[in-house]
Every structure is written in structure tokens, then in C-alpha cells.
Amino acid sequence: MSDKISKLLHEIKRNRKSYLFVAPYMILFFCFTALPVIISICLSFTSFNVLEKPVFIGIENYVRLFLADRIFIDAIGNTFIMAVIIGPVGYLICLFLAWMINELPRLWRTVLTLIFYAPALSGNVYFIFQYIFNNDSQGYMNALLIRYGIIQSPILWFENPTYMMPLIIGIALWTSVGTTFLSFIAGLQGIPSHLYEAAAIDGIKNRWQELWYVTLPSMKPQLMFGAVMSITGAFGVGSIVTALCKLPSTNYAAHTIFNHLEDYGGVRFEMGYASAIATILFLIMIGSNKLIQKVISKVGE
Amino acid sequence: MKKKIKLSRRTRGVKRSYITDIGIYFILLLFGLIMALPLVYAVCNSIKPLEEFFYFPPRLFVENPTTKNFKDLFRLMSNSWVPFGRYIFNTVFITAVGTAGHVIIASMCAFAMSKHKFPGQNLLFGMVVLSLMFSSAVTSIPNFLIFTKLGWIDSYKSIIIPAFSSSLGLYLMKQFMDQMVPDDILEAARIDGAKEIYVFWKIAMPMVKPAWLTLIMFSVQGLWGMGSSIYIRREDLKTVNYALSQIMNGGIARAGAAAAAQVLMMFVPVLIFIFTQSNIIETMSTSGMKD
Numbered sequence: 001m002s003d004k005i006s007k008l009l010h011e012i013k014r015n016r017k018s019y020l021f022v023a024p025y026m027i028l029f030f031c032f033t034a035l036p037v038i039i040s041i042c043l044s045f046t047s048f049n050v051l052e053k054p055v056f057i058g059i060e061n062y063v064r065l066f067l068a069d070r071i072f073i074d075a076i077g078n079t080f081i082m083a084v085i086i087g088p089v090g091y092l093i094c095l096f097l098a099w100m101i102n103e104l105p106r107l108w109r110t111v112l113t114l115i116f117y118a119p120a121l122s123g124n125v126y127f128i129f130q131y132i133f134n135n136d137s138q139g140y141m142n143a144l145l146i147r148y149g150i151i152q153s154p155i156l157w158f159e160n161p162t163y164m165m166p167l168i169i170g171i172a173l174w175t176s177v178g179t180t181f182l183s184f185i186a187g188l189q190g191i192p193s194h195l196y197e198a199a200a201i202d203g204i205k206n207r208w209q210e211l212w213y214v215t216l217p218s219m220k221p222q223l224m225f226g227a228v229m230s231i232t233g234a235f236g237v238g239s240i241v242t243a244l245c246k247l248p249s250t251n252y253a254a255h256t257i258f259n260h261l262e263d264y265g266g267v268r269f270e271m272g273y274a275s276a277i278a279t280i281l282f283l284i285m286i287g288s289n290k291l292i293q294k295v296i297s298k299v300g301e
Numbered sequence: 302m303k304k305k306i307k308l309s310r311r312t313r314g315v316k317r318s319y320i321t322d323i324g325i326y327f328i329l330l331l332f333g334l335i336m337a338l339p340l341v342y343a344v345c346n347s348i349k350p351l352e353e354f355f356y357f358p359p360r361l362f363v364e365n366p367t368t369k370n371f372k373d374l375f376r377l378m379s380n381s382w383v384p385f386g387r388y389i390f391n392t393v394f395i396t397a398v399g400t401a402g403h404v405i406i407a408s409m410c411a412f413a414m415s416k417h418k419f420p421g422q423n424l425l426f427g428m429v430v431l432s433l434m435f436s437s438a439v440t441s442i443p444n445f446l447i448f449t450k451l452g453w454i455d456s457y458k459s460i461i462i463p464a465f466s467s468s469l470g471l472y473l474m475k476q477f478m479d480q481m482v483p484d485d486i487l488e489a490a491r492i493d494g495a496k497e498i499y500v501f502w503k504i505a506m507p508m509v510k511p512a513w514l515t516l517i518m519f520s521v522q523g524l525w526g527m528g529s530s531i532y533i534r535r536e537d538l539k540t541v542n543y544a545l546s547q548i549m550n551g552g553i554a555r556a557g558a559a560a561a562a563q564v565l566m567m568f569v570p571v572l573i574f575i576f577t578q579s580n581i582i583e584t585m586s587t588s589g590m591k592d
Contacts, residue, residue, distance in 0.1 A: 008420060011419070011420050012419075012420060015417065015418075015419035015420070017417075017497050018413045018417040018418075018419040018422075019413075019419065021409045021410060021412060021413035021417070021497075021501070022409070022410045022413045022414065022422075022425065024406045024409065024410070024465075025406045025407055025409065025410035025465070025466055025471060026410060026425055028406070028462065028463065028465050028466035029428075029429065029432075029466040029468070029471075031447065032440070032444060032447070032462070032463040032466060033432050033440060033463075033466065033468065034428060034432070035443070035447075036439075036440035036442075036443035036444050036447065037435075037439065037440060037443075039443035039446070039447075040439065040440065040442060040443050043442070043443070050446075093332075097329075097332060100325050100328065100329055101329065110578060110579075112329065112333060113578060113582075114571070114574065114575065114578065115333050115336055115337050116332070116333070116336055117574065118336070118337070118340055118567075118571060119336060119339070119340070121522060121567075121570050121571060121574055122526065122566065122567040122570050122571060124526050124528055124542055124545075124546075124566075125339075125340070125343070125563065125566075125567060127545065127546065127549060127559075127563065128339045128340070128342060128343045128563065129339065130549060131342075131346065131556060131559075131560075132339065132342065137357075138354070138355070138357075138359060140342070140359050140361075143357060143358040143359050144358060146358075147357075147358040174335075174336065174339070177336070179469075179519075179585075182581060182582060182585045183585045183588050183589075185582055185585070186582045186583070186584075186585035186586035186588065187585075187586070187589065189582065189586065190586045207321070219589075220589070221588075221589020221590055221591060222585075222588065222589045224589065224590035224591070225588045225589055225590040228433050228434055228590065229433075231434070232433065232434060232435065232436055235436060236436050236438070238438070243528075243546075258436075258438050261438060261441075261442075262438075265441060265442045265445075266441075266531050271442055271446075274442055275442055275443075278438070278439045278440075278441070278442060279439075281435070281438065281439055282435050282439045285434055285435040285436070285439070286431070286434050286435060289434040
């Protein structure tokens with residue numbers, strides 16, 4: 001055993017140059033990404049208000065979350081609905097658009113890539129929707145609907161629980177053509193054309209068969225990477241909710257786990273409880289990524 | 302030498318029918334319109350004179366374009382408690398320093414992970430890949446505590462330094478180096494007596510220009526769009542995007558100025574993307590993940 005350790009130490013010494021290269025990045029990564037995950041998991045078993053020392057309370061936070069916090073249960077439901085729509089639909093839109101522009105001439109492809117990517121490109125551009133769906137009759141959508149007699153009085157789009165969820169989902173989809181899309185374009189362009197020629201000889205009849213048997217299996221690594229990007233993006237929808245519906249949204253109708261975390265961590269300063277929420281969010285995100293990767297590895301089989 | 306990926310149009314395998322082609326163009330056109338409309342709306346609003354905002358029903362396009370909104374924006378903001386120039390400085394400073402640090406530190410790390418062999422490298426890279434799978438919201442509370450301990454609350458550091466270690470950048474750079482930097486060239490330089498830091502900076506880095514342009518693009522995109530941060534409370538350290546959300550609360554009278562600010566904010570990442578698009582696509586070609 002000690003022999004092994006001394007051998008490892010020797011190895012580390014021999015490779016110290018490599019460690020110097022990775023050190024600046026890995027130290028920061030450890031301090032601001034890895035360590036915080038561990039701290040968050042530890043804090044989730046405590047009661048902690050920042051001012052006093054954390055007190056260990058076992059799994060009480062989790063019990064409270066699942067048994068006594070109606071809003072959290074609703075938030076899980078909302079998150080689930082939003083993520084299940086935004087993730088896969090956004091992902092398929094990316095794939096579909098990338099696939100369709102792939103055969104266009106270069107100039108058109110470049111222009112369309114810019115147009116499709118622009119909403120994801122410019123950060124908080126979804127603020128525009130605050131004007132389009134403004135509350136009063138000057139709001140673009142309200143004015144149009146009133147003009148054509150569809151509604152009589154303006155709708156409070158981001159305060160009315162009926163409209164909040166569909167609007168947020170629509171806006172999130174609008175911004176979802178991001179890194180995933182770029183990755184798919186690259187994946188499609190990297191498929192060698194002899195594969196298609198061979199497939200045509202082998203009796204592939206139409207472009208749907210071609211997509212399933214040739215294209216998708218050839219770009220599986222990009223499909224995997226795109227899934228990770230899309231899932232992370234889909235769970236980030238809470239920031240759009242806060243920006244447009246405020247925190248908390250009316251009747252918590254668009255409240256997600258992310259917003260619940262913001263509420264307890266950033267507003268109420270119940271850090272132990274908020275850490276339990278963060279830990280659950282962490283587990284859900286990692287879990288759904290692993291699950292989707294299993295599904296994608298079956299593509300084309 | 303460097304492998305060049307083929308980005309040409311592929312030859313067709315199976316026959317396409319014209320009807321499907323037309324259908325595809327139609328759907329693309331439709332999607333393009335939906336995606337572009339809100340952006341067109343923002344651009345139009347930014348050059349709309351105030352009275353046109355009160356037309357009923359409101360119009361999408363502008364009749365008498367004006368630059369007044371942009372002037373208003375600067376006048377409005379120069380009279381405010383914190384001058385607008387200060388918000389712009391904050392955003393530019395955070396973006397520039399954060400991006401420069403990220404590209405250098407992540408490239409160094411990616412270089413060693415891609416071209417060296419040392420104990421623990423797979424574990425370290427595995428951790429970075431895992432971190433792609435959850436958002437920064439998960440770590441926001443511990444980070445708040447860490448920044449408080451370090452005295453980084455109300456300091457640029459709390460935004461800039463964590464941005465150095467963004468995991469997407471490291472991932473893309475490492476994948477690109479794996480495929481695009483041949484080992485024998487590095488080995489030849491080492492035999493000639495080149496120091497490792499020289500091999501990295503003068504030989505490997507020039508070969509992966511598409512990758513660092515991509516890192517610049519993604520880093521700028523993230524930092525430039527940065528809104529309010531829970532780590533920054535001092536008004537004079539906040540960013541343009543935060544100021545923008547304040548202007549938007551001013552209602553319809555401020556709609557022009559807000560749209561002007563929005564267009565200014567959109568301009569920078571869009572411009573960078575236009576110039577780096579082909580490099581980004583080239584980088585993404587190696588972005589694939591193994592299961």
C-alpha cells in the first residue's frame with residue numbers, strides 16, 4: 001500500500017509541469033464550482049440564517065420541503081412541465097433547423113444561422129416581450145386583439161395565471177436555439193458524403209430513412225452534447241420567470257424550483273432550506289442528463 | 302499538419318422531391334420570421350419617435366425614423382445618480398477582463414489535459430464535464446458565502462474570477478486540441494529544446510485559433526448580458542443590463558430609450574458572432590460527447 005502511494009507521489013512529482021498547467025483553472029473550478037456543490041449538500045442538513053452558525057437538523061429540511069411546502073410541490077410540477085416541453089421541443093427545433101439549412105448554399109446558411117441564433121446570442125433580449133405583452137392597451141398584443149375585437153379589455157399577460165406558463169414556455173423556446181443548434185450544424189457538416197452514397201446504394205429510399213439510419217447515428221456525439229446544453233438551458237427557465245413575471249409570480253402559477261431557490265436564498269435568507277432546494281435541483285438536473293444520454297445512445301439502432 | 306474539416310455541401314445520396322424542397326423553404330421562412338420578429342420590433346422601437354408609440358393600434362414599423370431615442374438614453378442616464386457611462390464601463394471591464402482570463406487559463410488547462418498524461422487527469426476532466434450538466438443556480442448560495450468570506454461582495458472579483466473557470470470553454474478547447482493538434486509537432490519542438498510554455502503558447506495556440514475565438518465569443522456572450530448579480534449591491538458597480546431593466550420600469554414614455562439601450566446591447570455579441578461564425582462551427586465539430 002505504502003509502496004503504491006510512494007509510486008503515485010513519484011508520478012506526481014515527475015508530472016509537476018502538467019499540474020502547473022492545470023492548476024490555475026482547476027483551483028478556481030474547485031473553489032467556485034466543485035466545493036460549492038459539496039457545501040450546498042452539507043448545508044442542506046442544517047438550519048442556517050447566515051448570521052448565526054449553522055445548526056445540524058438532519059433531514060428536517062427535506063421533510064419540510066416534501067411534506068409541508070405546498071408551493072415547492074407546485075414548483076416541482078411547474079418545473080417538470082416546462083422542462084419536459086422546453087428541453088425536448090427546443091432540442092428538436094435545433095435539430096430540425098440545422099438539418100434544413102444544412103443543404104442550403106453557404107451564404108444562406110450563414111445568414112439563417114445568425115437569424116436563428118440571434119435570440120440566444122444577445123443575453124437578456126427576452127425583455128422585449130415585456131413591451132409586446134404589455135399590460136395596458138398600448139401593449140402590442142393587447143392592441144392587436146382589441147383592434148380585431150377578439151378581446152374587450154387588455155389582458156395582464158404576465159400577471160394572469162392562465163397565460164403565464166404558455167408565454168414563458170414560448171419565450172424560452174424562442175431563446176432555446178443556442179449552443180445545441182451550432183453543435184448540430186457542425187455535426188451535420190462533418191458527415192462524409194460517401195456515407196450517403198453508400199446508403200443510397202444499400203437501398204435507403206427517402207430522406208427520413210436517411211436521417212434515421214445515416215445522419216443521426218453519424219452525429220451521435222453532437223446529439224449527446226446538444227442534449228446536455230438543452231437540458232441545462234431548460235432548467236434555467238426560472239430566470240425568465242423572475243424577469244417577466246416577477247418573484248413570486250401571481251399565485252405562484254409560474255413558480256419553478258429555481259424561483260423557490262431564489263426566494264429562500266436571496267430574499268428570506270433561509271440558507272439551509274435553500275441549500276436543500278439547490279441539492280434537489282442538482283440531483284434532478286444530473287439525473288435527467290444521465291437518463292437522456294441513455295435514450296440518445298439508442299438512436300439509429 | 303492541421304486536419305481541415307470539410308465544410309462543403311454534401312452530394313446527395315437519395316433523390317429529393319421538389320415538393321418537399323418547397324415545403325422546407327416555406328417552413329424555414331416561417332421560422333425565420335418568428336425568430337426575427339421580436340428583434341425587428343426592438344430595432345424599430347429604438348428609432349421610433351415618441352408620438353408613434355401612442356398610435357392606436359401600435360405599428361410594428363416606423364414612419365419617421367429618428368436617432369432621438371439614443372440621445373435621450375444618454376441624456377436620461379447622465380442625469381441619473383450613477384452616470385450611464387459608469388454602467389457601460391462596468392460591463393466592458395467585466396467582459397474584457399473575464400474573457401481574457403478565461404481564454405488563457407482554460408487553454409492552459411485544456412492543453413495539459415489534451416497533450417500530457419498525468420495521474421488524475423480523467424477524474425478532473427470528468428468533473429468538468431459533470432459540471433456542464435447543472436446550472437450555476439445550484440452553487441449560488443455557497444458562492445455567496447465564499448465571496449463574503451473572501452470580501453468579494455461588492456467587488457468585480459465576484460463576477461470576473463469565477464468566470465475564468467467556466468466549464469464549457471475548457472470542454473470545447475480540450476476536445477478541439479484532441480483532434481486538431483498533432484502530437485508529433487509538439488514532440489519535435491520539445492526535442493529541439495523548446496520549453497513547455499513555449500510549446501503551448503507559440504505552437505499549440507496558433508493551431509487552435511477557431512477554438513479560442515469560440516471561447517471569446519461564449520465568454521463575451523455570458524458576461525456582456527450579465528444583469529443584476531446578488532453579489533453586487535453597490536449601484537456604481539452594476540451593469541448596463543441592470544440599468545436597462547430600471548429604464549424599462551419607466552413605462553411607455555421610456556420605451557424608445559429602453560429599445561435604444563437594448564439595441565446597443567445586442568450589437569456587440571451579434572457583431573462578434575458575424576465575424577467568428579465559421580470558426581465557431583469548426584470548433585463545434587469537435588464538441589461531441591461520448592456516451
